Amino acid sequence: MTGQKFPAFPAGILEHVCKLIAELYSGSELTRIMSEIPLRDDPGEGNTKWRRLAYAVSSNQARTQSGNAVIALVSASMRPERTLDRADVARLTRDQLNQVLSLVGYRVRDDGRVGRAARARSTDEAEKRTEHLRGLLERRGAHREVLTYCRPDLLRKDYYEAVFEAIKGLGSRLRQLTGVDGDGYALVEGTMAGSTPRLRINALQTRTQRDEQLGVANLAKGLFSAFRNPAAHEPRIEWTLSEQDALDVLGTLSMIHRRLDVATVEAH
Structure with missing residues (x-):
């Protein structure tokens, strides 16, 4: 907790954060997390988990007159390597933390670190951010595989997180359908491209069918190239996406998933 000094958090935000993290870990796990920060005023494992954390x-916040202890607790609790064995529950916890933290202008990034976010002016606004794009997608008939990844990652105004997660979801589905171990552009190339693709969205008997196969494969490769690969090489903050662009990209993903619904897998 050295370096930047964060403003103290309101009591309600602090308690809510502690309740969410306490639900994710056992008492002994919380002991290890608290020792890492460190939080020295630990009343012990005999107390209710969230009250113990709070x-x-x-106590640390009152002594230091800063919110660094809250930031450190969230960061230590949400590190990917720490949540690996409970990834699904941890994603939900991160979403819930983002709703709470949006009220004071913060968010939890997918690497577990806490970053700045546009501040929500009310609880309703925080909740609407997580629901608005999903509602628009549902009205447009978005595929269920796309909606699965449109959780409250939408906290960010540029909607990049939702698109990023949904494109990762496409990769996951391609691996599940084919058993091919790969990612991104190369995964599409190895499963949907070529004269005898492993994953076929139609019978490939006519020129039109072959062109459709190639076109859908190229769309998928283009999405991975445009939205997946750059994030590995450049700071995420440099990437922004409007609501309309997000809708268009997620609509394209929905179309690809619908083609995969009727696809067949050829043995190689």
């Missing part, structure tokens, strides 16, 4: 964090 006491230690609020």
Whole structure:
């Protein structure tokens, strides 16, 4: 907790954060997390988990007159390597933390670190951010595989997180359908491209069918190239996406998933 000094968090935000993290871990796991930060005013494992966390964090906050203990607790609790064995529950916890933290202008990134976010002016606004794009997609008939990844990652105004997660979801589905171990552009090339693709969206008997196969494969490769690969090489903050662009990209993903619904897998 050295370096930048964060403003103290309101008591309600602090308690809510502690309740969410306490649900994710056992008492002994929380002991290890608190020792890493460190939080020295630990009343011990005999206390209710969230009250124990809240006491230690609020004591630190009162002593230091900063919110660094809250930031450190969230970061230590949401590190990917720590949540690996409970990834699905941790994603939900991160979404819930983002709703709470949006009220004070923060968010939890997918690497577990806490970053700045546009501040929500009310609880309703925080919730609407997580629901608005999903509602628009549902009205447009978005595929269920796309909606699965449109959770409250939508906290960010540029909607990049939702698109990024949904494109990762396409890669996951291609691996599940084919058993091919790969990612991104190369995964599409190895499963949907070529004269005898492993994953076929039609019978490939006519020129039109072959062109459709090639076109859908190229769309998928283009999405991976445009939205997946750059994130590995450049700071995420440099990438922005409007709501309309997000709708268009996610609509394209929906179309690809609908083609995969009727696809056949050829043995190689």
